Amino acid sequence: LIQRTRCCLFVCVVLFTVAMTDEVVQRIRERVVLHQDRVVNAHSSDFPGNYPNYDDAFMFDKFCENFKFDIVNIDGDDMEFDLKGVDAAIANAIRRILIAEVPTMAIENAFISNNTTVLADEILCHRLGLVPLNADPRLFRNVQDEDNLVDLDTIVFDLKLKCTKKKGVAKDETDPNKKYNNWKILSKDLEWVPQGNQEALFASKPIASVHSDILLCKMRPGQAVDIRLNCHKGIGKVHAKWSPVATASYRLMPSITFTEPIIGERAHQMANCFSPGVVLVDKNADGEDEAVVVNPRADTVSREVLRHSDLSRSVRLERERNHFIFQVESTGALPPDVLVVEALGILKEKCIRLMQNIESVEEDM
Numbered sequence: 001l002i003q004r005t006r007c008c009l010f011v012c013v014v015l016f017t018v019a020m021t022d023e024v025v026q027r028i029r030e031r032v033v034l035h036q037d038r039v040v041n042a043h044s045s046d047f048p049g050n051y052p053n054y055d056d057a058f059m060f061d062k063f064c065e066n067f068k069f070d071i072v073n074i075d076g077d078d079m080e081f082d083l084k085g086v087d088a089a090i091a092n093a094i095r096r097i098l099i100a101e102v103p104t105m106a107i108e109n110a111f112i113s114n115n116t117t118v119l120a121d122e123i124l125c126h127r128l129g130l131v132p133l134n135a136d137p138r139l140f141r142n143v144q145d146e147d148n149l150v151d152l153d154t155i156v157f158d159l160k161l162k163c164t165k166k167k168g169v170a171k172d173e174t175d176p177n178k179k180y181n182n183w184k185i186l187s188k189d190l191e192w193v194p195q196g197n198q199e200a201l202f203a204s205k206p207i208a209s210v211h212s213d214i215l216l217c218k219m220r221p222g223q224a225v226d227i228r229l230n231c232h233k234g235i236g237k238v239h240a241k242w243s244p245v246a247t248a249s250y251r252l253m254p255s256i257t258f259t260e261p262i263i264g265e266r267a268h269q270m271a272n273c274f275s276p277g278v279v280l281v282d283k284n285a286d287g288e289d290e291a292v293v294v295n296p297r298a299d300t301v302s303r304e305v306l307r308h309s310d311l312s313r314s315v316r317l318e319r320e321r322n323h324f325i326f327q328v329e330s331t332g333a334l335p336p337d338v339l340v341v342e343a344l345g346i347l348k349e350k351c352i353r354l355m356q357n358i359e360s361v362e363e364d365m
Helices: 002-019 022-030 061-064 090-098 121-129 265-272 336-364
Strands: 033-035 068-075 078-084 102-116 155-162 183-187 192-193 215-218 224-232 244-260 280-283 290-294 315-330
Touching: 002 121, 002 155, 002 183, 022 033, 022 315, 090 192, 090 244, 090 315, 121 215, 121 224, 183 192, 192 244, 244 290, 265 280, 265 290
Parallel strands: none
Antiparallel strands: 033 315, 068 078, 078 315, 102 224, 155 192, 155 224, 183 215, 244 315, 280 290
């Protein structure tokens, strides 16, 4: 009886799939549909054998034809690019590698000779470790021997500062900038101590903190710090201080489709339901105001339009399943485009290792 029931269910599913039009099947395969209270087709379903008359077997030539990588904007440490024709697993792998596996240089060891500030040693050291450095990690190697550090794996900084009173300041003065010397410890106070050949190697761009105005601690007269800092190469998987990005995220490209012309007052109501610039009101051929989708990329997918019963029936909100909009913000050690290339290189190495492991298993069988 159970076997018969399963067979019947299978036949029903097959008949239902065959009965669906090509347009409906394509929407299921390529679109994530947004309703007021739920999201439909959120999971990938275009795998071999899932749909009749569709050959979803992976073919490299077909992948190359559909794959696109478009850089939309690079502005300083910020980058936006589009990744098309890949599964969410690939996009998420790139995101995770950017966050956790692209190496950078960061302060690892602090040798404290003196710290009379209000911050405990471990708190001050933690703040120092999070200061981003402008050292190119590709020019360094991982530490080989903790007892024998060399210029190829270690960057050294000194932090020596003492707060004193300024002379000739009025007794009723309250501005610490006028009353004290060195009352703020900033990232610019980290003094690079070149090791080995580092001075010649980084002559054009001395190693320092990426931002000079990061506040580390405040002091008052009589307080001082004297710390030697060693920086090593590492990855964000070990500690967040080695993560090369402030943010690395992606979202699916929004798709907004009007199922009927939206004219008159409804056109203005429709435009107000979306983020600015997504839907505009323009004159149609008959001289009437009509809503037109001009920039779906800028939509935040608030689904505000679905709260209005008179408008929700006239619009279809979707997201393109294989079109990812990436936002990458570098901490400053490397430009964002370089970080993306490094992440892709690491992903490539992972794929090569996986293929080698599979081949070795097949040989042993």
